[in-house]
Amino acid sequence: MGAQIIDGTAIAQAIQEEVAQEVSRLKRDRGLAPGLATVLVGDNPASQTYVRMKQRRCGEVGIHSVGVELPGDASQQQVESRVRELSADPSIHGILVQLPLPGHLDEEGILSAIDLHKDVDGFHPINIGRLAMKGRDPLFAPATPSGIIELLDRIGAEISGKEAVVLGRSNIVGLPVSMLLLKRNATLTICHSRSRDLPLVVKRADILVAAVGRTEMVKGDWIKPGAIVIDVGINQVEDPTRKRGYRLVGDVAYDEAKEVAGWITPVPGGVGPMTIAMLLQNTLTAARRSVEVS
Secondary structure, eight states, X not given: OOOEEOOHHHHHHHHHHHHHHHHHHHHHHHOOOOEEEEEEESOOHHHHHHHHHHHHXXXXXXXXXXXXXXXXXXXXXXXXXXXHHHHHOTTOOEEEEOSSOOTTSOHHHHHHTSOGGXXXXXXXXXXXXXXXXXXXXXXXXXXXXXXXXXXXXHTTOOOTTOEEEEEOOOTTTHHHHHHHHHHTTOEEEEEOTTOSXXXXXXXXXXXXXXXXXXXXXXXXXXXXXXXXXXXXXXXXXXXXTSTTSEEEEOSBOHHHHTTTOSEEOOSSSSSHHHHHHHHHHHHHHHHHHHXXXX
């Protein structure tokens, strides 16, 4: 029969429309336009593309967007100072520092300079610490992991008590999505490069999150029949039939896995669109909280 496809593009669009309606209501009722500042250090082409995309989406939902660009050789003090200025600006409700940063900068120091209540990307050390602790919740959780949980919720997936396997332990996806699954009472296994018998471990998963960054690593016979497969990977493979000369594939061998899984995200069009959607939602939440506090 084959897996049902989880259409992340459609779900992200629905979230974006919901955010646009709420932003309009906030402007009408409270005279407040949510504001998001993006901080880009250096000229990494991928980072530039991501920032432009985020700014465009802000415009589509009525969020005021401010772009701050600093040279690749900017000092730690310069970047932290600019972030603190944005934190003190009452018209800015969310601050996103585009990662990765140039190697000479201390990432934790810069993320710590963000006002905790404006950390819409969810990477402030305190927010991450709260995420990892039982009985405590972060003000914001990172956008991509939040998007994964949102996908599961919107297809009606049961998380509590299920066996969840996360393949990958990055600070951006693997570790935070693991903590979110644990908070929802999943039985959790985190796999990585040192894990043994990966196919056997993965095959236990009722919910599999593949975020390891290796092209089509997870094969169809690794998948438990009926499992939910969330593929976070974005990898380029050569394809002379495409205009760009390549196509995008995930960390899961999609054609094989979809014959076994119950649900599966495609690449592209699965997890990717959810990241910006959740960022917009977090920015709206931050703006609402600023009104409640005042």
